[in-house]
Amino acid sequence: MPQLKELLTTADESLIKSLSAQAREVADSVYGKKVFIRGLIEISSHCKNDCLYCGLRRSQKSAVRYRLTDEQILDCCEKGYRLGFRTFVMQGGEDAWFDDERMVRIVSEVRRRYPDCAITLSLGERSDESYRRLFDAGANRYLLRHETADKEHYEKLHPADMSFDNRMHCLETLKRIGYQVGCGFMVGSPFQTVETLYKDLQFIRSFQPHMVGIGPFIPAHDTPFANQPQGSVGTTLRLLSIIRLLHPHVLLPATTALGTLHPMGRERGILAGANVVMPNLSPTEHRKDYAIYDNKICTGDEAAECRNCTEYRMRAIGYETVVSRGDYKS
Ligand code: 5AD
């Protein structure tokens, strides 16, 4: 697709509109007028990493740190199951407290209680052995955004003790083990260029992930990037459409970050070709503390409120949320 760069840069409104319409048509032809829902459980706000963009980075002195207990996590799943969720996403910072023994115990118990559900993990970089043990315990999917496919760009977003090569190694390992794998990146992160975005798209084309998570960069207070401009909603929508067209079957969420920057961001994401939303199932008392970026939405709501709100919002644009695992369709 030689015109990829043109699609990334054009200011031609009619071209952008037709891109979006085509992407939605393709998504409808694969997944219908349906949106998959994932129940997001934010299990830990501790993180050993110091990514320059993230409000939960290790140096963030003002961050409130919490960890959910096994019981709290299982309670979230129980609530979620009753609300119709058939995928649970356990997400957290890179927190040594959630070592293999603890995570295997949790995953095995969720697997035992909910044999009909998909278990997704989003816990950052771990060892090959750890990924293997969690898979054997019953996890099915793993989200690990690559953040950028350009090594130099990666090094500008992360401290020297993080490695682009290891990130890529983790993604390859996850796929080899048999997970459905999600990569992704922020739109409008500092130092991002058309060239780096082009590499992201090439990477998606060659890696063929099952899922791609993208959302606008939103500055987080007290971080090195606190005064950088936020990503653009329009560019995020445009990239969602391009990714849908490059990879018709991909599972593509309309993210919370998109909903944070625009009151109709998630709806617009779906209409631009996304087919997944991830309402929050975390205990309400901890939500505001999972503060990756500023002004995050849904931090005061109960799980049931987010579930209803999502259903209502999708209906309003002609889409139904579905009670099913919502696996990748190959
Ligand atoms: N703005 C938007 N997204 C962010 N992430 C981290 N910090 C920010 C931010 N300031 C994204 C990263 C990470 C995911 C969990 O959240 O892409 O992989």
Ligand code: FES
């Ligand atoms: Fe959480 Fe709307 S999805 S309140």
